[in-house]
Amino acid sequence: MAWKVAVNQHWNNPGAADVIIYREAGGDKIQVLYIEDAKTWTMGVKEFSAAAVVEPSLRLPAGVLEALMAGLQEHGIKPPSEHKIAGLYEATKYHLEDLRGLLKLNGGAKK
16 A cells, blocks of 8 residues: 555644654554654554554654655655646647647638
C-alpha cells in the first residue's frame, strides 16, 4: 500500500501543523510512521486500528511545513495536482493552436 499524509493545521497557531504519515494495512488496520529515536531521526512503523486516535508522526512549528514543501519542489518533487495542471495547460495550448489553424483556413474570424 502507498503511504499517505494527513496534515492538521493548528487553529490557534497559524502555520504550525501536525503531520501523520500512514498507510492502510488491510482490514481495519493502519500503519503509522513515527520517530523511534529523536537523536538520529530513526523512523519506525506502528500498527493501529483505523479508528484509533494516533499521535502525529511530526509536529512542525509555524513556517516549517511551507519550507519543506518549497524544498521538495526545488528538487523536482511536486504534488500530483501540479502534474495534472501542467498536462491541462499543454492540452489547451495545442487546442488553441489547432483553432488558430482552422480560423486561418476558413478565412479568419469575422468582425
